[in-house]
Amino acid sequence: MSLLLAPWTRLSLLVVLLLAAGVCVVLFEPQRLLSEGWPPGLPVGTAVLLFAAAYGVCTAALVPRPLLNLASGALFGSQFGLVAAVAGSVVGAGISFGLGRMMGRDALRPLIRGRWLQAADDQLARHGFRSMLAVRIFPGLPFAVANYAAALSRCGWLPFLLATAIGVVPNTAAYVIAGASASSPSSPAFLASFGFIALSAVGAAVVAWRGRHRLAPVRGPERPAAVRELTPVHPPVVTAAPHGP
DSSP, X not given: OXXXXXXXXXXXXXXXXXXXXXXXXXXXXGGGHHHHOSOTTOOHHHHHHHHHHHHHHHHHTTOOHHHHXXXXXXXXXXXXXXXXXXXXXXXXXXXXXXXXXXXXXXXXXXXXXXXXXHHHHHHHHHSHHHHHHHHHXXXXXXXXXXXXXXXXXXXXXXXXXXXXXXXXXXXXXXXXXXXXTTTOTTSHHHHHHHHHHHHHHHHHHHHHHHTXXXXXXXXXXXXXXXXXXXXOOOOOOOOOOOOOO
């Protein structure tokens, strides 16, 4: 295998690529769109598509989604902002999943040896859609971290993207509405959106606490102590053997 195809070389390239993307985000300052807006005369549909593409690249570069969701609502309002944010989330998840699977999986996959890591990998392999849907609906793990972690597992492409497209809608809508109504923080829409965000955070903590035992590896059945105590213990059988002639 050539050096460029070595697993750890590809992982190093992935790290360099993510660092370069982060530097570009800092240098180009995409947050200026909030103050300057889109170029005049640009159609709304084109602006939404461009924002969704930029959103996906930014999420792959580890930019927090809440900031992007707020920006989407502030730029496009609730309806178009939700479309742009959800589309960008799916694009960013696909980019991160593909990069992690092609450039980092072969190097990091042998390191999945711990009890919790193996149990999480088995859960994603057997119930990929359901597991990813729970991760998206109850946001506890950062979006980018969940994408790259899923890329290391045996989760399939279709369950991953489909669960992302459905699961990010509630929380994304709350942030988008908050961004669209940020000019009037005392409005019912703003207060309701932030109330939903707080409740979803509490729900994520509760679900994570109650579901922590599901990741424990399955062990073989063990007899209760009472059964072990009632089990008769037979004494060793002593046979009479002749001694001498």
